[in-house]
Structures are given as C-alpha cells and as structure tokens.
Amino acid sequence: MKTGVWLIGARGNVAAVSIVGAKAVASGITETTGMVTAREPLSDLALPEVDDLVFAGHDIRSQSIVETAEAASASGGVPPQSTIEAVRSDVEAVDSRIKTGTAINCGQVVGDIAEGNAAVNQTVPDLVSAIRDDYESFVAEHDLDRLVVLNVASTEPPLENTDAYATADELEAAIENDDRALPASVLYAYAAVSEGHPYINFTPSTGSDLGGVREVARRNDVPHMGQDAKTGETLVKSALAPMFAGRNLRVLSWEGHNILGNTDGLVLDDEANKAGKVKSKDGLLEEILGYETQSRVRIDYTPSLGDRKTAWDHIHFKGFLGTEMKLQFTWEGSDSALAAPLVLDLVRLVAHADANGESGVQPQLASFFKSPMAYETHDLSQQFEQLREYAHTYLPET
Amino acid sequence: MKTGVWLIGARGNVAAVSIVGAKAVASGITETTGMVTAREPLSDLALPEVDDLVFAGHDIRSQSIVETAEAASASGGVPPQSTIEAVRSDVEAVDSRIKTGTAINCGQVVGDIAEGNAAVNQTVPDLVSAIRDDYESFVAEHDLDRLVVLNVASTEPPLENTDAYATADELEAAIENDDRALPASVLYAYAAVSEGHPYINFTPSTGSDLGGVREVARRNDVPHMGQDAKTGETLVKSALAPMFAGRNLRVLSWEGHNILGNTDGLVLDDEANKAGKVKSKDGLLEEILGYETQSRVRIDYTPSLGDRKTAWDHIHFKGFLGTEMKLQFTWEGSDSALAAPLVLDLVRLVAHADANGESGVQPQLASFFKSPMAYETHDLSQQFEQLREYAHTYLPET
Amino acid sequence: MKTGVWLIGARGNVAAVSIVGAKAVASGITETTGMVTAREPLSDLALPEVDDLVFAGHDIRSQSIVETAEAASASGGVPPQSTIEAVRSDVEAVDSRIKTGTAINCGQVVGDIAEGNAAVNQTVPDLVSAIRDDYESFVAEHDLDRLVVLNVASTEPPLENTDAYATADELEAAIENDDRALPASVLYAYAAVSEGHPYINFTPSTGSDLGGVREVARRNDVPHMGQDAKTGETLVKSALAPMFAGRNLRVLSWEGHNILGNTDGLVLDDEANKAGKVKSKDGLLEEILGYETQSRVRIDYTPSLGDRKTAWDHIHFKGFLGTEMKLQFTWEGSDSALAAPLVLDLVRLVAHADANGESGVQPQLASFFKSPMAYETHDLSQQFEQLREYAHTYLPET
Amino acid sequence: MKTGVWLIGARGNVAAVSIVGAKAVASGITETTGMVTAREPLSDLALPEVDDLVFAGHDIRSQSIVETAEAASASGGVPPQSTIEAVRSDVEAVDSRIKTGTAINCGQVVGDIAEGNAAVNQTVPDLVSAIRDDYESFVAEHDLDRLVVLNVASTEPPLENTDAYATADELEAAIENDDRALPASVLYAYAAVSEGHPYINFTPSTGSDLGGVREVARRNDVPHMGQDAKTGETLVKSALAPMFAGRNLRVLSWEGHNILGNTDGLVLDDEANKAGKVKSKDGLLEEILGYETQSRVRIDYTPSLGDRKTAWDHIHFKGFLGTEMKLQFTWEGSDSALAAPLVLDLVRLVAHADANGESGVQPQLASFFKSPMAYETHDLSQQFEQLREYAHTYLPET
Ligand SMILES: NC(=O)c1ccc[n+]([C@@H]2O[C@H](COP(=O)([O-])OP(=O)(O)OC[C@H]3O[C@@H](n4cnc5c(N)ncnc54)[C@H](O)[C@@H]3O)[C@@H](O)[C@H]2O)c1
Ligand SMILES: NC(=O)c1ccc[n+]([C@@H]2O[C@H](COP(=O)([O-])OP(=O)(O)OC[C@H]3O[C@@H](n4cnc5c(N)ncnc54)[C@H](O)[C@@H]3O)[C@@H](O)[C@H]2O)c1
Ligand SMILES: NC(=O)c1ccc[n+]([C@@H]2O[C@H](COP(=O)([O-])OP(=O)(O)OC[C@H]3O[C@@H](n4cnc5c(N)ncnc54)[C@H](O)[C@@H]3O)[C@@H](O)[C@H]2O)c1
Ligand SMILES: NC(=O)c1ccc[n+]([C@@H]2O[C@H](COP(=O)([O-])OP(=O)(O)OC[C@H]3O[C@@H](n4cnc5c(N)ncnc54)[C@H](O)[C@@H]3O)[C@@H](O)[C@H]2O)c1
Ligand code: NA
C-alpha cells in the first residue's frame, strides 16, 4: 500500500522537516515523539506506515529541500545535521519530483521568493489543468494507491469575495472564465478534490475553505480539512482559555506577541499576508470564553531567531470581588519541529478517513487546526477527546 | 430553605473572604465572577441561594473575621475595604458564632497561632463530642434545613499510619481509646459525616480521606469530597499538561516555584506542614502524562507579597527529531479571591448532591481539587465536562 | 523661598499624581520613596522644599485634576483614594489656576481630547504672548522667587523640518511670521526660556530641543533639559545593556513590547504621535553597545490595564563559541507613580541649577531621560554617578 | 613569552570549555565574543596572547577533557562538536599533563566523583609539597615564563574556623602539624602563592581568601583574586540593583530560583556544598541597596537542562505613594560558555598585573566576581569603569 504525499510548498521549512523526519522515522534513526498518531489509541488504527509514504510536490523557488533543511539546521538546530546526512539521498530523490507551481495572488513577498519561476501569467484553466497533470503523473509513475495533497505553502493574502464562489458551478465557471482573483491555494485544492484526492490545508490560506471546493469534495466523496495548523501560541491558548471559562474568571485582555525568524516570519512581516494569519490565531478565544474580549496577536520578524519562535502572552483577568490577576506565558518552540509531525499525522489520518469512506470536512481533526473548518469546540482537551472517539469507532472493543 | 455552612478555620483568609464575599453577593454589591455555579449549566440547577447560607465555624485563634479581612485587604487589596464596610455587621454576626476548635496534631506552627486557645489536652472522645455538640447547637439554634461542614483550616502535617484507620470500626475504636495520633481534620470530618452532614475538605489535610471516615459516610448516605482546592499553579498545570500528552510531546522536566506571603505561606514554610501540600500539588502530572517525569514544586514564604501568590513554572519538553523546547508561565493571583468562590460553589454543589440522595465521594466535583478523592482524570477540561454532565442529569432536556 | 511649578498638561495623569504626591509629601502622609532627591547625596543639597512648591499650568481639557487622580486611582490604584481625600482642597486650589493652552500641531487624537477648548486658530505670535502672560501673571500673583516650566503634555507628532529653526533669529522670525508648522511644545518652551524660566521637557515632543530655543536659553542664562523621562522599559534597558557591552556579549536582537491602558496609551496608539516615542525609546541601545542591532519597540493600547504598564523584553545574545543565550524580562509598573517623583526631582534640581548660575542644557540630569539633550553616556549607573558628582561640587567636603 | 595556566578541576566543564575555546581562538576558528580582554581598552594592553597559553592542571576524576567537552556538547550544544574535532589533539595533549589532586574536605559528593583516585589520606604537608612539585615540574618542563594557577574545581563546603589561619605563621604551622580541617582549595592556593604564582579563585571555595594565604601573597609580591565568578543571575543582579538604589525605589523582596543540570548542579544539590554558593550569590544586594531586604537564592538540580542554566528572579518593589511594582526576569544561559572566556580573561589580566609588579588582591578585577575579595562597589557598571581605569593607567594617553 503506497500513499503519495503531494506537498504544496515542498521546499519550505515545514515540508523539508516533514520529509527529512519521515525518512528518519522510517529508517529508525529518530523517535516518533511529537506524532499524535504514534500514541494510543491512534497508533492502533490501520494507518499507512510512515515507511510507505512517497513524497513529491509543488514549489516556486529553486532552493532544494536539502538546502532548506540545512539552513534550518544551521539557524535553529532542527533537523540535526547528522539526521540530514543520514537521509540525504532519499530527500534528494524527493527533490527531483518537485514541479514548479503557481504564485497567483500570493502577494508581492511571495512573488519575490519565486524570482520569476512561478507560473502567474498563464490562464487559470491552464494553471488548474497543469496542476492536475502533475498530480496524476505522480500517481501513475509511482503506482500509488492513494494521493494526499497537503498545503504547506506560504500564507496568501486573504481572498476577499468568497461569496462569488459559493457553489461548485460558480467556482468552475470562474476558473473557466479565467477569473484573475482566484489565489493559488484554491486552484491546488480544487484540482485535488476534483480528482478525488484527499486534501489538507495546513495554512491560513483559503484552500478548500470555499463553498465551491467544499461542494466538489462532497460530490466526489473526498475528505478534506483545514485551516492553519495549531502548533504554538494558539495551541497553548486553546489549552488555557477553557480554564478561564470553566472557572468563570473574566478575561479582560489577552495580548500575544510572537517573534520568529524564518521565511514564514518574513512573509508574515508583510501586512497583506499577515492578515489571514492573525485572524485565524485570534478567533477561538471568543468562542471558548463565550464573550468578546480585548485581544491582539502581534507577529514580528526577528531574523536572529531563525526557525525558533518565541511567543509572550499576557492574560489579564478578573475574579471574585473584582480582583484583577494575571497569567503570562512564554513559549519557545521550533516551528518546524512542531509542524512536521502533524503533517505526517494529518496525511495518515486523512488517508484513513478516505479509506473508510469518510468524506467532506473532517471534524475529528479539529485539534490540529487554529480555524477548523468543522468543529464542535475550540477546547483542546475536548478536541483530543473527539479524535480518540473517532479512533474508537474503528477499533475493536477492548 | 436555610443551609448552614460550618467552616473549620473560620477566621482564616479563605474563610474570611468567602464570608465577606457571600454577604456581598447576597446584597448585590459584587458580581459572581469566579463562581462556577453562577455559570450555565450549573446556574440552572436548584442550588441553595447564596442569600440563604448561614455561616459559623471553628477556629483556634482570636483575631476576628473582620480583622482577617482587613489585614488581607491591606496586604493584597482583597476584599476591597469598601466591601468590608458594607457587610461589616453581617460578618460580625458570623464571628459571634465561632467556637474554639482543636489543634491536635496540627504541628508546631499552628500551635503557635493558637496561642494556647485550642483544645489539645482533652481526650479524643471528648474532642469529638464537643465538635458534634457545636454542629448540632448551630443547626438547632438557626433551624437549619441542612448543614455543610467545610475544612479551610491550616494544612496539617500528613497522618502517617493511615492503614490503622481503614474501617469504621478501627477508627471508632481509636477515637474511643484516645489514640493521640489522630489529627484535628479527621475528628472534624468524622464528627460531620457521623452526624449526617455533608463534608468538603478544601485542604490537603487528611479530613475524610481515611478508610474509616469514608465507610461512615457511605453508611450514613452522606456526600463528601476533597482534597486541596485547585486554585493556582496546579490549576494551570491540569489545563496545560493534557496539551503535552495529547500532542505526544515529551515533558523532560516541570519545575514549579511558588512564592506567597500570607499565613498559609507561613504555615507552609514549615517543612512538616509543607509535606502534604507539595505531594498533593505534584501528583497529577504523572497521571496526565502517562509517565514519570522530573518535577518539583517549591513553596517559599515571601511576606512582602501578602495574599498575592506568584508561581513560575518552567516546562522543558522534547518534540520531533529530538528538538528541545520550553514553555514557561507566571501566575499572579490572589489566593483568597480564587479560593473563596469555590468554597461557595462546593457548599452549594454538595448540598445539591445531599438533597438528591447522592452519597460517598463525589467524582463530579473532581475539577475543584488537586487530589480528588474520586476521579476519572486530572485533565481539567474533562473534569469540567464531568461536572456539566452531572448538571445535565438534573436538568430537563432542552 | 517659593518656587512656582508650571505644568504643561497639568490635568494629565503624570501631572495629577505629581501634584497629589507633592501635597501628600508636604503634609507628611506619604514617604518620599521614588524621589531621587530624597536620597544622599542629593538630599544634602540646598533644594527647594516640596512644601514650598506652588503648582499651576496649562491644559486643553476640562476634566479636573482631582477627577484625573480619581480615575487613575480607580483604574490602577495610584494615588490611593485616601491620599486624594487628604489633599483634595489643596489640589482643587491648583486646578483653579489652570489656563487653557494651545493644541497646535499636536495631532488629531489630542485635538479630540481638547474638544474644541484649545486655542489653535490664533496666530502664533498671539499664542506665544498669551503663554507668556500666563507665566508672568502666575509669578506676580503668587510672588514667586522662581518659576520652573515642565512639559508633561501628550506626546506630539515629531516636528519635521527642525533645521529651519536652528538659530534664535530663525525661530523668532518664524513665530513672528505665524509659521503654522511650529508645535505647541516649542511655543511653551520658547516662552519659558525667553522669559528666563528654567524648562524641563518630560516628554518626547520637541520642546526646547531645537537650535533656536537652545540659543535663547544660553543667551538668557537659563538651564533646561529633556527629553522623555526614563521611567520603565527604557530605564531597565539602560541598566542592562552595559552588562552585555562590558562582557563583550553580542546582542543579536532586542525586542520590546509595551502594553498600557491610560490616556498616554491611547495617544500613543496613534501612529503619528507614537513615532516620536518609539524613536526616543530605541536610540540608546546602539550607543551603549557600540554597534547596531536588530531592535524594536512596540507600544500597544490595552485599556484593561489602566495606568499599569507591562513591558516584555526579549534579548537574544551570543557568547563564547557562538553560544546563543537569552535574557527576558517583564516590567509591571505604574507609569504615573514612576513619573511623578521624577517631576518633583527635576523641578528641584533645575531650580538648584538656576539658583547656582548653571545655564543651557544640564548633562547632570541625563539619568532622568531616554534621550538626554546633553550627556556623556546612556549607561544608567554612570549617569547616576554624574549626578552624584554634580551634587558633590556643591557640597562641603566631608 | 609562554604563560602556563594550571587549572584546579581541569577536567570539569568550565575547564574543558576554556581549554577547547582557547585552542579554537588560537587557531582562528571561533571568535572572541564573550572575552572582556578582546574589547577596548583592554585589548590594547600588553596581555599574553591566547596562543601562548600552555594548559595543565589537577583533577580527581578520570574522565578526560575531551570526554567532558563531548558530554557538554551533547547535553547543551557547547562547545559545538565540530570545534571539539578541530582541536582534539591539542586538548588531548593538555590531558596528558593533568595530575591527580586532593579532595580533602571537599565533601561527600566530590568524594564520590573522585572514586578513590584523589589523595585524601596523605598528611597535609605531603599534599602541599606534592602540589608544589606538580607546579614546578610543569614550569620546568615547558620552560614557562610565568605560571597562573586558577581554581575551577567543584565548590567545597565552607571552611568554618577561618580565624585560626589568620596569619601566615598560623597557616604554615597548621599545615606543618597536619591540621585535618584545611580544605583542598586552601592547599592549592597556598602552594601557588608561596611559590610566587599568581592565583585566581573562580569558585566560592575558600582558596586564597584566608588571612594566612593573603599574607603569604603580599610577602611574595604575588597578585591574586577571587571569589566565585559572576556569570549568570548574580551578574544581572549587579546590573539591575543599582537602578533601584539610584531611583530610590524600595526593594521589598528579591527572589531568585536557579535550575541547572550539569555536574556543578549535582554538587550544589548537596546542602553542604551549596552553602558557600548561596552565600556568595546573595551578599551583594544589601551592599548595593544600602539596606537589608527579603532575598533568597534557590539552586535546584534539573538534569534535563544539561549545561543550560535558567534563572527566574522576581523583584517586588515599592515606589512613590506606596505603589507596589514588579520586575521579573529569566536568564537562559550556558554556564560554561559564560565562564570560559572569563577564565581566559582572568589569566591574561592577572598575568599582566604580575608582570607589572601589582601584588596582593586585585580590586580592578572585581567585576568578574560575585564576592570580590577587594572592591569598592558591587555596581557592575562601576566595576567595569574600574577595570577601564586600570587599563588606562597602562596605556599611552591618546
Ligand atoms: N508551526 C508552523 O511552522 C506552522 C504552523 C501553522 C501554519 N504554518 C504555515 O505553513 C506554511 C509553511 O510554513 P513554512 O515555515 O514552511 O514557510 P516557508 O516560507 O519556509 O515555506 C513556504 C514554501 O512555500 C513555497 N511557496 C510559496 N507560495 C507557493 C505557491 N503558491 N505554490 C507553491 N509553493 C509556494 C515557498 O517557496 C516556500 O518554499 C505557512 O503558510 C505557515 O503559515 C506553519
Ligand atoms: N487558594 C487558596 O487559598 C487555597 C487553595 C487550596 C487550599 N488552601 C488551603 O486552605 C487552607 C486555608 O488557607 P488560608 O489561606 O485561609 O490560611 P490561613 O492561615 O489564613 O487560615 C487558616 C485558619 O485556620 C485556623 N486553624 C488552623 N488550625 C485549625 C484547627 N485545627 N482548627 C480550627 N481552625 C484552625 C487558623 O487559625 C486560621 O485562622 C490551607 O490549608 C490552605 O492550604 C487554600
Ligand atoms: N511614566 C510616564 O508616565 C511617562 C514617562 C515618560 C514620558 N511621559 C510623557 O508624559 C506625558 C504625559 O503622560 P500622561 O500619562 O500624563 O498623559 P495624559 O494623557 O494622562 O496627560 C497629558 C495631558 O496633557 C494635556 N495636553 C495635551 N496636549 C496639550 C497641549 N498642547 N497643551 C496643554 N495640555 C495638553 C492633555 O489634555 C492631558 O491632560 C506624555 O507625553 C508621556 O509620553 C510619561
Ligand atoms: N558559570 C559557571 O560555570 C561558574 C560560575 C561561577 C563559579 N563556577 C564554579 O566553577 C567550578 C567549576 O564548575 P564546573 O561547571 O566546571 O563544575 P564541574 O563539576 O563540571 O567541574 C569541577 C571539576 O573539579 C574537579 N574537582 C573537584 N574537586 C577537586 C579537587 N579537590 N581537586 C581537583 N579537582 C577537583 C571535578 O572532578 C571536576 O572535574 C564550580 O565550583 C562552580 O561553582 C562556575
Ligand atoms: Na472517498
């Protein structure tokens, strides 16, 4: 059983660390710490083995995956240089399978990274059909049993007029008519689900979160999910906010300040591209608390940090007898080390869903996302519970 | 419907702020922020009104409740001076109902606070019968429909040989034979449940967590619960630790440092009395994570902080590809402001349980305690869920 | 010996707390903690007594000083309500001496605060002569021995073309010709020094930091100093940065994030007004370190904090063998409580300088300012040393 | 000009990183960041070149320097593995010159590390003469122009009765009479200064801080200095405390909590050995502030951190109008990376002092120590100033 993994943004940090990590896990030189699917009860499911994943993808820049991994290693220690060495040839093989994608409507800063490589001038129908061809050639060439498409490309500026693509018909007409407003992430997502490939959106870009794409996915019985993997500050937020809610402590303000130094930081330093990110990091608070509160998320680019991200959150709250109190935290994480195992988890879990006939958005994957496209709650513990319940549905009773 | 609330340690900080707070809530001059029972779905239950609570209790020192409240106000701003003024005469009425308790086996530092007031030289059977009389006179005098006994006295040194009191028979024989090892908290708890009064242990002292007391409670159909209210650092721990577990991130060490300046801090500065506290703050980590990890809880006495407690926690963890990361938090809370609303919640909820024929330890109250005597999980969100489920059992479907 | 203190922005937070504080010190109900002049060796100088200070000033809004103090007390506990009560009538007397100032070129947000009260439409020469009259009437009416003018008004947007006012002649011609670019702070400062009154600029606004004003001050033998009192994050910066320099540790990045909730915060939330502030907070790092480093200062408005400001600084540095390390700090201060004693110190010290024939910018006051107009170093300890040396010049040898 | 460097504790972390670092600096593969002597004006002095330092020393354990460096590299990343590789043979040459020292009165935990290797049963006069022989053979064999002895051995428990060794005569009589109370550090220090070798005590152990040793040093015109290098939390303390003093802000409490995971941490986990350390970390606050304040320094052993030390300090202070405020900091440093460059600095600077006829304790080196044996102030900036002044004495005026 070979499962193909098509990464949009395959030469970025998250992709590179995911690929290096998958190869390292497969060859037994690293542990599975950080992978949710390595833990019970998920580890008891019939998931594709990490060993059986075949990687490929789109990117728009020429820096190779190994180069990205080495730069990440130098700037933040992840992956360790020795691990890169051990899997170098495997990773180079993946690199040879990367196709040039499109940077349409990805913003100026992404355009700069592309250095003119990316297809932006072709018509939209041509772009979509090129993407489709890339997917299908890969499946054919490697004789894959299934292909999962996963978006880890740079965050795009938000798509404004989403209502115009609320149905499959509207979306397909827009593509047909070369609608120049459609962003790359939508084209990749549409191409995936229309071909029957499960799709995961690891980023805050639109991707499959558009009426038209959702309808095509449902029509084709394809599972998909997004948006924006929950790896750092927001993860902590979704663990902590339920404490305030459950104890009826009133959050007066929640200030978050993120500093990070990798390419993702550089892209998010651009106000347009940042817009989507901040929105997605900020939404869950109100839902968990049940009221609106003063909240702000700053993301600043601090090159010296490399792939290491630090977040400081300052939570000012009120308790009994009007007493004001505070919780502050700092989170010092390696973005890619946090993201990469989730990439592998999501690939394995959406493949499992697909194999078992689940289709449309996948609420059991809500814990993985800052803005889950379908969910019951933003409360992290309860989201984990939902995932465990999904697993138990597929497990023999014990 | 009048519900009596008998507080062991009625002149302490937590008690004083609970009483002042209850009076302030009853008279509408403060909000119910911080009270779990003021939130849906609990607020829909038929709970005793805060207005209908009648307070009394035991203590061993002579400082009055108002004096304690004023000292707390001066040193930490809680309760506000204006609130104390507004309810002064109500609180003085409570003070006139305080009886002198016993400080037997409460350690040197508590003995010092007692200044010779507390009964320690009487025989154990005499102590128990005096306590019983105090409870029953209060019920009679105020024509109470129900009496809840709640322990907010200073933390005792742990009782060593708990096996010797594993059954009702053993415990009752020990009392009868004037066993000088029994600590005050057990005598208060036994007196309560043997008289049919629901009992809550807000502290890490033994209280009802003894085979013999549990058996008497079951025999008499009395609900009870403990130990050690979860108000600060441990509360945060139980919200955060599930995040590490759920994401398969390996906690390498979890260091906690608490500094606090109130009488509780002074008592906990004594190594013997601290022993029970640290144990109770430390236990839940292993259960949530599923493995043992290096963990430490320091409690230091810093008088300048008054009733304000600051905790610093440093969590060192490992993720994918061996990557080491960190989460640190500081918690700056007012101990009493956090504790007092929970005192009111627990009184109301255990009264509800009693009214509805629930008996023995009450797992639905697990979220309130660092070391719940009965529980399914230490995961805070799931404990909240359990409490909501309890509520829904008693609520008409909607 | 009566010393007049004319505060520009006399109804703001800093002014209100300074006035309330001075009255409280004078009447012995509060200590002098926080006042540099209350410490040896400065306390040995022949400084005007706090008791002998007579306050008045300009403002543009109608909220009274007591109202400002009460709002500050409610939102941040400073000054304590009881202190306000004790000095209320004294403070009301000051309020009756407040004159309406001008808000010319103070930006939109200050204009909003003025609610049309402030003079903006008069000609510049008229504005200057009105200000002069206000100063002189106050001196005459109260028979003052000396008048110190101190600017604690809202931060203005920076004045762009400072070169146009590099000499006294240019500046005076501009005033004469009704140059509409001159901001309020320059008019107040010019009016002060041209009348022979020592002047202090507590804010980042231009004030006396303009060639023309400096020349007039020198010509008239008037001491003056600024800019922007060093009270919080920058104070800590100037204490810490020399450590990195002295140990040859390389600062890779220094990120600062300030959140604050008072009117100052609201004004600084405006990008134009913020510009001056951020510049002044940021400059000293390079001077102390001796090289340029990545540094950023964020100021965000968080109303829930009231007058309490929290700053988080994250310092990433490199040591021996390329080792990367970190220092992080959080500073939780009351802005006005930090600023007010310095207002009193500066008044007393500039009066002393004036009495002793010192004129022009006053380098011995450098420790008080983020951007001292004359200084040898930004190193806080060395700035303190300079102030001690100044004192020793005037003290008999011991 | 060859300068010998004799390290007591030559196989420990600090020693190993110093030796590796010196070799790396000498061969140009690393920068001199972190070395105070690499900065102006010190870099203008005629100091021994790092290239010309010849290392040797005593230790009591068998683990080689390279093994220590590799363990440090694995647990904390310092020194980088590639650096160790580059200088491996040089370092192995140093290792071959290590002699077995004595562990007399170094406490149980050090005894355990020694595994029976260290001389403890010989008489004191024999121990001293063996140490002397080790020094002199090294000088002779390598034809050294000067030998500097520097103590980087584990911290000993404090020597109790220091008065008994207040003079050279008393000390020498005690040695002669085989006084079994004398600790190893004193023997090493006495042997050094009595042979005319400059001596530096990098640790809190007694070393040369004993009347008798001081007298011998003066008699022999030998410069020496100590104690306890100021590298982490205390360094920051000495930079920050002057800010509170200078601004007349009252420190109400200063709590420090250090967690560290290397062998030093293990040794300090022993209460006896910790005693000296805590004392030395704690002393400077009172001197800088001018009054006693509640202060505490916790040191806890957290193996997961390896050579990385984290300190959290919580400073509670009071300002104007009784306002309570806070400064908190966390310091995340690599102990050895901070210490090693100072070892090289101190060797170079004490050699310079010796070459220039300076003798006895060296106050210009105060900035390097937590408890300088001679000093004017604990204020870090002023200590730096003193060092600069020393340099300027030896530099041509410019
Ligand atoms: N913890 C995390 O790292 C994390 C968490 C949540 C979401 N994300 C999101 O994941 C994405 C990737 O993060 P990263 O750190 O790898 O960023 P990155 O900048 O290192 O990588 C992005 C890659 O996408 C490529 N790319 C950009 N636009 C493209 C397009 N239109 N088509 C194909 N390739 C394109 C870039 O060339 C680059 O190689 C970002 O959107 C980020 O916001 C990351
Ligand atoms: N957030 C919190 O404040 C919190 C949280 C969990 C547990 N607790 C526990 O609650 C208890 C009370 O805390 P506090 O801050 O009010 O302490 P406190 O010291 O202010 O009050 C304790 C009171 O108990 C009295 N007392 C002591 N021994 C007694 C005895 N044997 N019989 C009767 N009275 C006795 C004392 O005289 C004092 O008035 C402590 O055990 C504490 O550990 C408090
Ligand atoms: N720690 C500190 O608080 C601190 C430190 C350094 C500098 N400052 C500066 O001090 C100033 C005052 O701070 P604050 O907290 O009192 O602010 P605030 O907003 O409370 O007070 C400013 C006052 O100035 C008045 N004002 C504005 N423009 C004026 C004008 N042109 N003429 C006369 N009055 C005018 C306003 O009406 C208001 O009453 C600000 O510029 C601030 O940046 C404050
Ligand atoms: N930043 C810092 O690392 C720092 C700062 C100030 C002081 N210090 C002090 O420096 C010393 C060394 O620190 P470290 O981290 O290298 O510790 P370490 O435990 O790694 O090394 C100490 C070495 O000393 C050896 N030793 C112990 N007793 C000895 C004896 N009597 N004779 C000869 N050798 C002996 C041990 O075998 C070991 O090799 C400690 O006392 C520490 O407190 C370190
Ligand atoms: Na399907």
Ligand code: NA
């Ligand atoms: Na003058």
